[in-house]
């Protein structure tokens with residue numbers, strides 16, 4: 001019997017960081033764990049990091065496990081069960097997957113070999129209010145269907161902001177346990193314990209089933225109306241006003257039915273290559289799109305920093321929500337970087353087989369982003 005946990009959360013919320021913490025710093029370190037990962041970007045970035053930690057990683061890309069990849073997902077889950085008989089399977093959906101649909105996809109596998117254990121949703125304490133306003137249903141669905149909500153970066157917010165976050169969470173979900181302690185201050189076991197509440201799991205299961213049924217009826221049209229306001233949340237780099245006020249009604253939906261071959265369009269230059277989904281770009285109603293870039297360029301740290309600042313400040317590139325990658329640095333170094341809606345971090349790392357990165361956002365200009373990021 002394998003336990004199955006789902007660890008969801010919006011783009012850059014801290015899903016991978018939480019999984020790493022649990023694998024290192026809780027009883028999970030003594031279990032055989034397999035990770036099934038579904039990244040929204042075209043190029044898998046996290047898989048490599050996780051494999052370094054000795055974990056079996058099964059990456060599903062080029063689609064979304066809550067719709068076009070449902071069949072692949074079922075196959076992947078069965079294959080993982082047959083091949084490894086692991087103690088635990090952790091599913092990390094893409095940041096824009098709907099948790100209720102992922103839960104339904106796991107339930108649809110109908111295997112006696114699995115036991116649903118917990119549905120985590122990681123919520124960035126700094127961005128909770130802004131994402132709740134801007135991305136309505138994508139964000140809310142993850143919270144509403146969780147059996148446990150784990151707030152990340154709570155060390156970076158004051159009490160008032162934390163209280164506002166808790167109000168938002170509790171209004172969407174009154175049964176989930178909520179973890180608010182900064183992760184450096186608690187053990188992974190304390191987080192597992194908070195997730196152990198079977199009653200909240202049952203309520204979450206019921207909720208997800210209801211939502212999924214309603215959703216299926218509407219055939220995956222994820223519309224939501226809201227005014228699109230961006231709070232200024234970042235402490236550094238700039239003070240340009242990033243407010244997107246929109247007079248007209250804003251209809252969004254994540255293009256969730258991509259059954260086509262996702263290899264999409266490609267751009268190519270000497271030493272670099274880009275992948276993106278051409279169809280996404282033609283759909284004006286699209287919310288999120290992404291580009292994956294492979295590049296052999298050696299970046300200096302300053303150069304990388306300046307490019308990440310441009311990603312944030314140059315509005316003609318679109319609204320960038322997430323970027324991450326691993327690239328060659330000057331002088332034989334390698335850098336790994338993370339960009340989450342304006343906050344970025346660059347770390348030195350060990351060499352990899354190639355330099356690659358992805359950029360995800362709303363209505364992004366992939367050609368301009370390619371020119372900027374390829375080096």
Ligand SMILES: Nc1nc2c(ncn2[C@@H]2O[C@H](COP(=O)(O)OP(=O)(O)OP(=O)(O)O)[C@@H](O)[C@H]2O)c(=O)[nH]1
Nearest residue numbers: 010011012013014015016017095152153183338345
């Ligand atoms: N200080 C701090 N940093 C965090 C915390 N959670 C996440 N981060 C940082 O935020 C960045 C993104 O974290 P990830 O764990 O990669 O987020 P993710 O949800 O897996 O991202 P995607 O899968 O790309 O959507 C990384 O730089 C992390 O180090 C936290 O609680 N505290």
